[in-house]
Amino acid sequence: MSTDEEKAQGAAIRFEAVSKSYTKPGGGRFDALSDVSLEVEPGTITGIIGRSGAGKSTLLRMVNGLEVPSSGRVVVAGHDVGAARGADLRGIRREVGMIFQHFNLLASRSVRENIALPLEVAGMPKARITPRVDELIERVGLGVQADRYPAELSGGQKQRVGIARALATNPKVLLSDEATSALDPETTQTVLQLLRDINRDLGLTVLLITHEMAVVRDIASHVAVIDAGKIVEAGETYDVFVRPGHPTTRSFLSGVTGVTLPEFVASRLQSAPGDGADQEVIRVTFAGTHATDPMLALLGRDLGVSVNILAGAVEEISGRPFGNLLVSLPAGRGAEARAYLERHNLFTEVLGYVG
Numbered sequence: 488m489s490t491d492e493e494k495a496q497g498a499a500i501r502f503e504a505v506s507k508s509y510t511k512p513g514g515g516r517f518d519a520l521s522d523v524s525l526e527v528e529p530g531t532i533t534g535i536i537g538r539s540g541a542g543k544s545t546l547l548r549m550v551n552g553l554e555v556p557s558s559g560r561v562v563v564a565g566h567d568v569g570a571a572r573g574a575d576l577r578g579i580r581r582e583v584g585m586i587f588q589h590f591n592l593l594a595s596r597s598v599r600e601n602i603a604l605p606l607e608v609a610g611m612p613k614a615r616i617t618p619r620v621d622e623l624i625e626r627v628g629l630g631v632q633a634d635r636y637p638a639e640l641s642g643g644q645k646q647r648v649g650i651a652r653a654l655a656t657n658p659k660v661l662l663s664d665e666a667t668s669a670l671d672p673e674t675t676q677t678v679l680q681l682l683r684d685i686n687r688d689l690g691l692t693v694l695l696i697t698h699e700m701a702v703v704r705d706i707a708s709h710v711a712v713i714d715a716g717k718i719v720e721a722g723e724t725y726d727v728f729v730r731p732g733h734p735t736t737r738s739f740l741s742g743v744t745g746v747t748l749p750e751f752v753a754s755r756l757q758s759a760p761g762d763g764a765d766q767e768v769i770r771v772t773f774a775g776t777h778a779t780d781p782m783l784a785l786l787g788r789d790l791g792v793s794v795n796i797l798a799g800a801v802e803e804i805s806g807r808p809f810g811n812l813l814v815s816l817p818a819g820r821g822a823e824a825r826a827y828l829e830r831h832n833l834f835t836e837v838l839g840y841v842g
């Protein structure tokens with residue numbers, strides 16, 4: 488049902504050595520962002536993941552000029568957002584839609600009137616607003632609720648209104664500030680599916696911030712991990728999942744791989760060998776469905792190391808299989824076995840030791 492008018496091209500977003508510092512209440516400076524550089528390719532869905540206070544919102548809000556860098560530049564579709572003023576800044580903001588964790592709908596306006604708001608602000612004639620709002624309502628699947636008020640909607644429906652409103656002015660970029668954090672898992676999936684459809688149909692660039700790696704796994708083609716105001720890792724989501732390079736990334740991943748240690752192992756896990764703990768427990772991460780089968784056999788054949796499988800699963804990320812295996816092997820042979828697996832392009836991580 489998309490019309491030519493609705494077709495938009497995604498814009499590139501470039502963070503160039505962006506820093507942001509605030510004055511602390513008692514004096515002195517606090518660096519919320521330090522020297523952040525990141526390229527967001529047009530038409531991608533890119534996730535920025537970090538813990539609370541890492542600087543995600545600050546970074547996101549620079550894309551539509553709600554925050555201005557202390558130094559460095561944020562360039563959207565070729566425009567330096569921090570330097571834009573007046574009509575230029577308003578023009579950039581029309582090209583950048585945003586959705587929020589708590590939806591930010593106007594309680595006194597119906598679904599239809601909330602979606603119409605940015606069009607009224609942009610000065611669109613009423614005769615054109617009505618068909619455009621109808622089109623947006625259809626796109627987000629809210630036909631039945633069009634004349635209801637926010638208080639009469641579920642969380643998922645409210646977020647659909649937020650999405651329709653953000654799309655109203657045909658933006659090239661959609662910013663998502665924890666848009667699914669207030670939703671239950673099932674509703675989260677339907678909203679993520681809608682964002683995927685919009686990205687595919689309209690080609691706009693989606694930049695989302697989240698503290699949930701599952702959201703990144705389910706929707707983002709690219710990811711950047713932010714920790715204490717710095718980007719510690721960035722790349723294609725699949726590559727980051729298969730071969731995480733930073734401890735912060737690994738800690739985010741440990742919750743979403745779908746593979747956890749059996750309780751009888753987890754409860755006895757210690758951080759160093761000794762006291763009878765002579766088995767090293769490792770996570771082996773691999774690309775492809777069967778990548779570990781021959782490796783575990785070869786460990787036995789080439790090194791004479793026997794491996795116990797504790798848990799394992801293969802899942803799909805960006806349409807490609809990705810596997811996780813938890814195994815234990817004699818602690819004294821651990822370093823040698825891990826080096827062997829790494830040489831065969833498997834990623835390993837020591838989780839601890841058990842007896």
Ligand SMILES: Nc1ncnc2c1ncn2[C@@H]1O[C@H](COP(=O)(O)OP(=O)(O)OP(=O)(O)O)[C@@H](O)[C@H]1O
Pocket residue numbers: 509510519537538539540541542543544545546698
């Ligand atoms: N206006 C401000 N004045 C002073 N400090 C600020 C201001 N805005 C943000 N900060 C600080 O900057 C840091 C980064 O904040 P930011 O909101 O970007 O983090 P976040 O990763 O989005 O966190 P959350 O997930 O909790 O929203 C925090 O320590 C915050 O307290």
